[in-house]
Amino acid sequence: MSSFVLYTATGLGLAGLYFLLASGLSLIFGLMNVLNLAHGAFFAVGGYAAWWVMDSIDAVPSGPRFLIAVVAAAAVGIVSGVLVERGLIRRLYGHHVDQILLTIGLGIAAVALMGAWFSYDPRLLTQPDWFIRTTNIAGANVPNSRLLIFGVAVLFLVGLLLFLARTRHGLIIRAGVENPSMVRALGIDVSRSFTLVFAVGGMLAGVGGALGAVYFNGVSPSLGTSQLIFAFIVVVIGGLGSVTGTAVAAVLVSLTQIYVNNYLATGMGSVSVVVLLALVLLVRPQGLMGKALA
Amino acid sequence: MSAVDITGLNVWRGEAHVLHGVEFNVPENGVTALLGRNGVGKTTTLLAMMGLLPATGSIEVGGEELLGTPTHLVARRGIGYVPEDREVFAGLTVAENLRLAERPDEEHRYDLVYQLFPDLQARTEQAAGTLSGGQQQMVALARALLNPNRLLLIDEPTKGLAPIVIEHVVEALVHATSNATVLLVEQNLWVAAHLARSAIVLDHGEVVYAGDMEPLATDPALAGKYLGVEVR
Numbered sequence: 001m002s003s004f005v006l007y008t009a010t011g012l013g014l015a016g017l018y019f020l021l022a023s024g025l026s027l028i029f030g031l032m033n034v035l036n037l038a039h040g041a042f043f044a045v046g047g048y049a050a051w052w053v054m055d056s057i058d059a060v061p062s063g064p065r066f067l068i069a070v071v072a073a074a075a076v077g078i079v080s081g082v083l084v085e086r087g088l089i090r091r092l093y094g095h096h097v098d099q100i101l102l103t104i105g106l107g108i109a110a111v112a113l114m115g116a117w118f119s120y121d122p123r124l125l126t127q128p129d130w131f132i133r134t135t136n137i138a139g140a141n142v143p144n145s146r147l148l149i150f151g152v153a154v155l156f157l158v159g160l161l162l163f164l165a166r167t168r169h170g171l172i173i174r175a176g177v178e179n180p181s182m183v184r185a186l187g188i189d190v191s192r193s194f195t196l197v198f199a200v201g202g203m204l205a206g207v208g209g210a211l212g213a214v215y216f217n218g219v220s221p222s223l224g225t226s227q228l229i230f231a232f233i234v235v236v237i238g239g240l241g242s243v244t245g246t247a248v249a250a251v252l253v254s255l256t257q258i259y260v261n262n263y264l265a266t267g268m269g270s271v272s273v274v275v276l277l278a279l280v281l282l283v284r285p286q287g288l289m290g291k292a293l294a
Numbered sequence: 295m296s297a298v299d300i301t302g303l304n305v306w307r308g309e310a311h312v313l314h315g316v317e318f319n320v321p322e323n324g325v326t327a328l329l330g331r332n333g334v335g336k337t338t339t340l341l342a343m344m345g346l347l348p349a350t351g352s353i354e355v356g357g358e359e360l361l362g363t364p365t366h367l368v369a370r371r372g373i374g375y376v377p378e379d380r381e382v383f384a385g386l387t388v389a390e391n392l393r394l395a396e397r398p399d400e401e402h403r404y405d406l407v408y409q410l411f412p413d414l415q416a417r418t419e420q421a422a423g424t425l426s427g428g429q430q431q432m433v434a435l436a437r438a439l440l441n442p443n444r445l446l447l448i449d450e451p452t453k454g455l456a457p458i459v460i461e462h463v464v465e466a467l468v469h470a471t472s473n474a475t476v477l478l479v480e481q482n483l484w485v486a487a488h489l490a491r492s493a494i495v496l497d498h499g500e501v502v503y504a505g506d507m508e509p510l511a512t513d514p515a516l517a518g519k520y521l522g523v524e525v526r
Contacts, residue, residue, distance in 0.1 A: 168393075175383045175394050182381045185344050186437060187369035187397045 003262070005140035011258035012251065013146035013215055016153030019250040020208030021227055022234040023160065023243055024081075024201025030177040030241020031190075031197050033096070034089055037103040039231070040224025041110035042080050042202045046073035046209025047219035048118060054126040062128040070152075070210045077206020078199045085198035090191075107225060114221035122218035131214060149211045156204060157247050164243065169196060177241040230257075233273055237280045239287025248288055252276070295357075297322045297445055297475040298343075302351035305335070305342045312338045314499040315351070320445075320492075325476040327490035327507055329483075331522050334496040336479040337378050340447045343477075344368055344375050355445055370397060374438030378449040378479070380430045384423025388414055388433055391422050395437035407436040410466045428459035432466070439470055446476045452485050464488055483521065487511035495520045 021043050028036050050069035057065055084106065092098045131148065134141035164170035172193050176183050180190050205224070212227070213219045234253050238245030253273050261269035280287065298320035305313040312335045320326045328336050342349040345365040353360040360368055369375065383391050392414075396402050408415040411432040417425065422433055431451055438446055451467065452460045464485055471489065480486040486493070486507065493510050495503035503510070503520050510517050 171386070171390055171394055175386060175390075178383050178385055179381055181346055181365070182377065182383070183394070184365035185346065185369055185375045185377070186395045187366050187441075188394070189364075189366045 001138065002140035005138045006142055007258050007262050008255065009137070009140070009142040009146045009150075011255040013149040014254035014258065015251040016149040016151075017208050017212050017215060017227065018230055018234045018254055019153045019247050020156060020204045020211065021224070022231040022238070022250060023157075023246045024197075024204045025231055026235045026238060026241055026243065026246045027173070027177075027197050028201050029235065031173060031180065032089075032093065032194050034093070034099050035096075035103065036084075036089075036201070037100060037228070038084065038106035038110060039103075039201070039205055040226075040228035041107055041114075042077050042205035043209040043212060043224030043227065044110070044114060044219065044221060045080055045224075046077045046206030047213040047223045048114065048123070048209075049073040049076040049206065050210035050213050051123045051125050051219045055123075062126060063130065066128050066131075070207055073206040073210035074203045075206070077202035077204070077209070079202070080206070081198040081200075081202020082195060084202075085195050089198070090194075093194075107228075111221045111225060118219075118221065120221060122216075122220040124218045125213040127214060145214050149215055152207070152211060153250075156207065157243070160200070160204075160243055163200075169193065173197060230270075230273065233277050235287075237277060237287055239289040242287070242289035245287055245289030295322060296320055297356065298477065299354040300339075300343075300352065303339070303342060303349060303353065304351055305338050305347055305349045307338065307347065312499050313342070313349070316496070316499065316501055318494045318501050318504050320475065320477050323473070323475055324492070325471050325478050325490040327486040327493045328477055328479045328496065329486060329493055329510070329521055330496035330502075332481075335499045336496055337449055339496070340375070340377075340449050340477070340479060343447060344373070372442070372444040374441065374443035374446045376434045376438045376446070376448040376451060378453065380427075380434040382422040382425070382430045382433045384421065386422055387419050388422055388425070389418040391433050392436060392440060395440045397441045400441045402440055403442065404440070407439055410439070410470055411436055426459075428455050428463060431455065431459075431463055435463075435466065435470065444475065446471065446474055448476060449479045450481060451478075452480065452482050460485065483511065483517065 021039065025036060025039050028034050049072045053069035053072045054065060057068065060068065088102060089099065092102060131145040134143050135147065164174055172183060172188055176190050176193055183190050209223065212223055216223065230253060234246060234249045237253065238249035253276065256276055257269035257273050260272040296319035301317050303313050303316040316339065328339060330336055338347065341347045343353055343360060345363055345368045349361060351361065355371065355373065413429055414432055414436060422430060425433065435451065451463055455463065467489055478490060490507040492505065493507040494501055
C-alpha cells in the first residue's frame with residue numbers, strides 16, 4: 001500500500017510536468033495549427049533560469065529564492081515564446097512543412113547552444129530543504145517536491161481555465177481554436193492572440209522547466225526534448241486544443257508509465273504509453289476531449 | 295451612388311479560376327440578391343469581399359478600396375458577414391458568440407437582436423453547438439446585426455432549414471434588413487424574391503444579369519434561362 005501511494009505521488013508529480021509542457025503545445029496547435037517541435041527548449045530554458053537564480057542569489061533564503069526562480073523561469077519562457085512567434089513562426093503560418101523544419105532546427109540549435117553555454121553535464125539544482133523532506137501519507141514517505149510540483153501544476157490549470165473562461169482574450173482563443181477565419185470576420189485581429197498563446201505556452205513550459213529541474217534533480221540541455229515526446233502523446237490523447245483533456249491525459253500517461261515501470265518491468269513504462277496512445281487513437285481518434293475547449 | 299462597386303474581380307481557389315473579371319454594383323439601402331446555379335462563385339464573391347480569399351481587381355465599399363485589407367479590418371469598416379453554414383462557435387454559449395461579435399467603441403444592439411430573435415434570449419447560456427439549425431442561423435444573423443453595420447453580406451440564410459423555420463428567418467430578415475444595405479446569396483428563389491429589390495446573376499464566374507429582381511421572380515423563361523429553375 002505504501003509503495004502504491006509513493007508511486008502515485010511520483011506519477012502525479014510527473015503529470016504536473018507533462019501538463020505544463022503539453023498544455024502550451026496543445027493550445028498552440030489548436031489555435032494556429034503549428035506543431036512547435038522547439039517547445040522542449042522553452043522547458044529547458046526555464047530550468048536553466050531557475051538553476052541560475054538558485055545558484056547565484058545566495059542572499060535570499062532558499063524557500064523564497066525558489067519562488068523567484070519560478071518567476072524568472074516563467075519570464076524567460078514568456079520572452080522565448082514571444083520571440084519565436086514574432087521572429088520566426090509568424091512568417092510561416094499555413095506552411096506546415098516549413099514550420100516543422102524550422103521548429104526541429106530551432107530545438108536542435110537550442111540544445112547545442114545551451115550545451116555550449118552551460119556544458120552538457122547536468123547542473124545540480126540547489127533545493128530548499130523542505131523539498132527533500134518527506135510527508136507521511138497513508139504510511140508512505142512522499143517527497144514534498146512531488147506534492148509541490150503537482151500542486152503548482154493544478155494552480156496553473158485552474159488559472160488557465162479561468163483565463164480562458166472569464167476574459168475576452170480567453171474567449172477569442174476558445175473561438176479561434178474552433179474557427180479562426182470567423183473570428184477575423186467578426187473584426188478581431190486573431191494574430192494578436194497567436195502571440196499571446198505563444199507567450200502563455202512559453203510561460204507554462206518555463207515554469208515546468210523550473211519544476212522539472214527539481215523532479216530530475218538538475219538541468220541539462222536535453223531536459224525538455226527528452227520529455228517532449230511524452231508531451232505530444234499527452235496532447236494527442238487529451239484532444240488537440242483542449243486544456244482539460246490535456247490535464248486528464250497528463251495524469252493518465254504519467255500514472256501508466258510509473259505503475260508499469262514499477263509493477264511490471266522497468267523500462268516498459270514508455271512502451272506502455274505508446275500502447276495507450278494507439279488504443280485511444282483506435283477508439284477515439286479526436287482524443288479524450290475532442291476539439292472543444294475547457 | 296452605389297454602396298458597393300466591384301470591378302474586374304478575379305479569384306482563384308487553389309488551381310481553379312472561379313471568378314473571371316466579375317463587375318457589379320450594389321445599390322445603397324435594400325437587399326440585392328446574388329443568384330446563380332451551384333458552384334458559379336456566389337460564396338466565393340462574398341469570401342473575397344471579406345478578405346478571406348486572395349483576389350485581384352477592385353472592391354469598393356462607400357468609395358473605399360477593400361481589396362488587400364486584412365479580414366478583421368474589413369469587418370471593422372462596418373461590414374457584417376453571415377457565412378454559409380452559419381459557422382457559429384459550437385463550444386461557446388449563445389451569449390459568448392454574441393459577446394465575441396461586440397466591436398469595441400460601437401453601439402451593441404442587444405435590444406434589437408433579442409427583439410428579432412426572442413428564442414436566443416431564452417438560451418443565452420446554451421452551447422451554440424446544441425442549438426437547432428434555425429437557432430444557429432439566428433445566432434449567425436444576430437452576430438452580424440449586433441453592431442450597426444453599413445453593409446451586410448448574408449450567405450444562404452435558409453440553407454438546410456425546414457419550411458416553417460425558413461418563414462421565421464425570412465420574417466426576421468425583412469425587419470433586420472429594412473434600413474440596411476444587404477448583399478444576399480440565396481438559392482431559394484421565393485426567399486430572394488421576397489427580400490430583394492435588385493438581383494445579380496452569376497454564371498461560370500461571370501455576371502450574366504444585373505437589374506431588378508422582379509422579372510426573375512415572375513418570368514419563368516428568364517428564371518429558367520439564368521437559374522435553371524422553374525417558377526411556379
